[in-house]
Structures are given as structure tokens and as C-alpha cells.
Amino acid sequence: MTEMAILYDTSLCTNCKGCQVACKVWNNLPSPIGTNENKFSGSLQNPADLNGNTRLIQTFQERDAVRGQKPVDWIFNRRSCQHCTEAPCATVCPAGAITKDEDTGFVHVDDSKCVGCHYCEGVCPFDVPRYRTEGIRDYVNKCTGCPDRVAQGMDPACVSTCQPNALRFGPRDEMLELAQERLEILKGRGYEDAEIYGVNEMGGLHVISVLKYGREATGLPANPSAPATVGMTRVMKPITGVVTGLTVVGLAAMFALGVGYKRDKLVYNPETEDTVSLITGDVVKHGDAQDEKSIKEHILENHPFGIGKGGSDE
Known part of the structure; x- marks a missing residue:
């Protein structure tokens, strides 16, 4: 037109x-x-x-x-x-x-x-x-x-x-x-x-x-x-767009790198006084309590049917 x-x-x-x-x-x-x-x-x-x-x-x-x-x-x-x-x-x-x-x-x-x-x-x-x-x-x-x-x-x-x-x-x-x-x-x-x-x-x-x-x-x-501030806005908008784009790319890369990664959660076994890996079962330390919950409690809270999350452990 x-x-x-x-x-x-x-x-x-x-x-x-x-x-x-x-x-x-x-x-x-x-x-x-x-x-x-x-x-x-x-x-x-x-x-x-x-x-x-x-x-x-x-x-x-x-x-x-x-x-x-x-x-x-x-x-x-x-x-x-x-x-x-x-x-x-x-x-x-x-x-x-x-x-x-x-x-x-x-x-x-x-x-x-x-x-x-x-x-x-x-x-x-x-x-x-x-x-x-x-x-x-x-x-x-x-x-x-x-x-x-x-x-x-x-x-x-x-x-x-x-x-x-x-x-x-x-x-x-x-x-x-x-x-x-x-x-x-x-x-x-x-x-x-x-x-x-x-x-x-x-x-x-x-x-x-x-x-x-x-x-x-x-x-x-x-x-x-x-006002002069309008000129600054013209400069900042493209920069903001670039930074936003880089942020999105960075987050995507972090997500890709994190796929399949599982943090090795440590739990304490009060019976043996060992700190063990919940994933591998290996003893990491002896006599150093890093977790208030027992292995049994951690296993139950991750149970697929929700046992241990407010329900009975029996």
C-alpha cells in the first residue's frame, strides 16, 4: 500500500x-x-x-x-x-x-x-x-x-x-x-x-x-x-536479542549434556555406620552420616506406587 x-x-x-x-x-x-x-x-x-x-x-x-x-x-x-x-x-x-x-x-x-x-x-x-x-x-x-x-x-x-x-x-x-x-x-x-x-x-x-x-x-x-534514551533503546534491543538467543542456546546445550546423567545420591546406613551410594551400593565413607534418611526410606520414597510418601511402609 x-x-x-x-x-x-x-x-x-x-x-x-x-x-x-x-x-x-x-x-x-x-x-x-x-x-x-x-x-x-x-x-x-x-x-x-x-x-x-x-x-x-x-x-x-x-x-x-x-x-x-x-x-x-x-x-x-x-x-x-x-x-x-x-x-x-x-x-x-x-x-x-x-x-x-x-x-x-x-x-x-x-x-x-x-x-x-x-x-x-x-x-x-x-x-x-x-x-x-x-x-x-x-x-x-x-x-x-x-x-x-x-x-x-x-x-x-x-x-x-x-x-x-x-x-x-x-x-x-x-x-x-x-x-x-x-x-x-x-x-x-x-x-x-x-x-x-x-x-x-x-x-x-x-x-x-x-x-x-x-x-x-x-x-x-x-x-x-x-530523547537520547530512544537511541540507546535502538542499540540495546539487538543486543538483548543476541543475549537472549545465546542464553537459549546455552540452556539447550546444558540440557543435552545433562541427558542421561544421574547424580550419585549418598545415603547413610545406621546399622553399619557406612555412607553408601544409592545407585551402586558402594561404600563411600564409614562413620560419616550425610543423610538423615535410611536406605530403606530412600528406596520406599522412590517406589513407583508411592509407598513411603505419606503411606505405610509395611
């Missing part, structure tokens, strides 16, 4: 939150419905941030207008997984719960494999992964790009519901071309800070954003990068 991408154009977005609702509905993600559970924060952004039951939110920011046509600039953004080409979350995941689809480029999640280590939270430059709690189990939850829909030739749920076409989905190179066209239009209208985000960041993102007011105003990191 062709490398794919979602295109998000902030200049077309009305921030209706249709994408946010569609994501919850398609992925069966609950929202709090109890009295006073949805507290007004003073902003149209709700919830305030991503959480274990919310993979996508539309953010609202405002500032004094930099162009004199209106008093306030409304700055919208789409906050969710950016689906990095160099995805640190997938690199550090010890259980293979987070993987990158090499065909589409999207970063998938298999929550059944998640061990709840939270490593992915610490390395994401966009602070995206969140965890759901069910009973005593924590597991990661983030945007997956709707691989179940894409496999059937459908758009991701968020894209399918966007009325003003602020969200588009298709081959990544085509989305980049559309982004460039939109950027030229915005520049022509005097939006000097407008830019495309995701072309090269983190090796190239699979969410390409046309930012009407630029990355700084939108709150996206200027130069996203993975």
Missing part, C-alpha cells in the same frame, strides 16, 4: 468538533455523562487535553490580531498522534504493542499486548499517548489512523465527517502537494507566518498540517525530537 497521510488545513477548519465526536463514536470511546462531570473550563476546548478515553481534541487559542481586520485571531489546531516516521513510542515499546505500519506509515496500537510501562508517554515529543484503566490494568490508547477503515478503502473516521474539507486523506505525496497549494493561497492573502508542518519533522509526519498562523502560535514544538 502507498504511504498515506492526513492533511489538516487550519485555514478551512471551523472547529465544529465533528472529527472529535466521530473518533469517539467509531472507536467506542466513552465520555463522562454524570452530573457536573463535564465542567466548563472557560474555553470552547473540551476536554482540556487528551485522556485515556479521548484520542483527538480540537484546540482553541486566541490572541490579539496581528492584522488589523479583526480584534482577535482564533487559532485552531488538531491535537492527536502525528504518526511520526521515526516513531520513538514504537522504538521503546518493550512488548510490541505500538508498531509502525511500513506500508502506510501510520503508528498502530495493539492494546492487548500493552504491559502498562508508560515508556511511550515519556518519549513522545508531542505528549500524545494516554492510558486507559480497566480494573487493575492500564493500557495505552492513542489515534491509530483507523486501520480497520483504511483497509476497506475508507477514510479515517475524523476525515469522513469533516464538512469544510479541512481534513483530507490520501497518498502522502498528494497531501503534500495540496498543502503547498493552500500555503501559496494563504501567503497571497497576507498570512506571512503560514507554513506547512510535518514535511521533515521526526523523519516526516503522516499528519500534514497547514498552519495559518505558524507553529509557534499553534503550540506545536518548533523542532520536535526524541
Whole structure:
């Protein structure tokens, strides 16, 4: 399959939150419905941030207008997984719960494999992964790009519901071309800070954003990068694999060498005061009691019918 991408154009977005609702509905993600559970924060952004039951939110920011046509600039953004080409979350995941689809480029999640280590939270430059709690189990939850829909030739749920076409989905190179066209239009209208985000960041993102007011105003990191520990993980994983392989080989060799080997168990005969080999019957030592059980007791405890193991010796 062709490398794919979602295109998000902030200049077309009305921030209706249709994408946010569609994501919850398609992925069966609950929202709090109890009295006073949805507290007004003073902003149209709700919830305030991503959480274990919310993979996508539309953010609202405002500032004094930099162009004199209106008093306030409304700055919208789409906050969710950016689906990095160099995805640190997938690199550090010890259980293979987070993987990158090499065909589409999207970063998938298999929550059944998640061990709840939270490593992915610490390395994401966009602070995206969140965890759901069910009973005593924590597991990661983030945007997956709707691989179940894409496999059937459908758009991701968020894209399918966007009325003003602020969200588009298709081959990544085509989305980049559309982004460039939109950027030229915005520049022509005097939006000097407008830019495309995701072309090269983190090796190239699979969410390409046309930012009407630029990355700084939108709150996206200027130069996203993975922490140094991710590089160490890349080195250690192959080493760990080699060591694991050597361990398995070593254990197998020890097992092979041990086949047919029987330890010469020594027992004490109180009548003769001899220490003898239970296997050969040879006297090993005289007068040195190394075993509290007698020969008779050892023979009976190894009897095939279990005589001597809690039963009668008679």
C-alpha cells in the first residue's frame, strides 16, 4: 500500500468538533455523562487535553490580531498522534504493542499486548499517548489512523465527517502537494507566518498540517525530537536479542549434556555406620552420616506406587 497521510488545513477548519465526536463514536470511546462531570473550563476546548478515553481534541487559542481586520485571531489546531516516521513510542515499546505500519506509515496500537510501562508517554515529543484503566490494568490508547477503515478503502473516521474539507486523506505525496497549494493561497492573502508542518519533522509526519498562523502560535514544538534514551533503546534491543538467543542456546546445550546423567545420591546406613551410594551400593565413607534418611526410606520414597510418601511402609 502507498504511504498515506492526513492533511489538516487550519485555514478551512471551523472547529465544529465533528472529527472529535466521530473518533469517539467509531472507536467506542466513552465520555463522562454524570452530573457536573463535564465542567466548563472557560474555553470552547473540551476536554482540556487528551485522556485515556479521548484520542483527538480540537484546540482553541486566541490572541490579539496581528492584522488589523479583526480584534482577535482564533487559532485552531488538531491535537492527536502525528504518526511520526521515526516513531520513538514504537522504538521503546518493550512488548510490541505500538508498531509502525511500513506500508502506510501510520503508528498502530495493539492494546492487548500493552504491559502498562508508560515508556511511550515519556518519549513522545508531542505528549500524545494516554492510558486507559480497566480494573487493575492500564493500557495505552492513542489515534491509530483507523486501520480497520483504511483497509476497506475508507477514510479515517475524523476525515469522513469533516464538512469544510479541512481534513483530507490520501497518498502522502498528494497531501503534500495540496498543502503547498493552500500555503501559496494563504501567503497571497497576507498570512506571512503560514507554513506547512510535518514535511521533515521526526523523519516526516503522516499528519500534514497547514498552519495559518505558524507553529509557534499553534503550540506545536518548533523542532520536535526524541530523547537520547530512544537511541540507546535502538542499540540495546539487538543486543538483548543476541543475549537472549545465546542464553537459549546455552540452556539447550546444558540440557543435552545433562541427558542421561544421574547424580550419585549418598545415603547413610545406621546399622553399619557406612555412607553408601544409592545407585551402586558402594561404600563411600564409614562413620560419616550425610543423610538423615535410611536406605530403606530412600528406596520406599522412590517406589513407583508411592509407598513411603505419606503411606505405610509395611
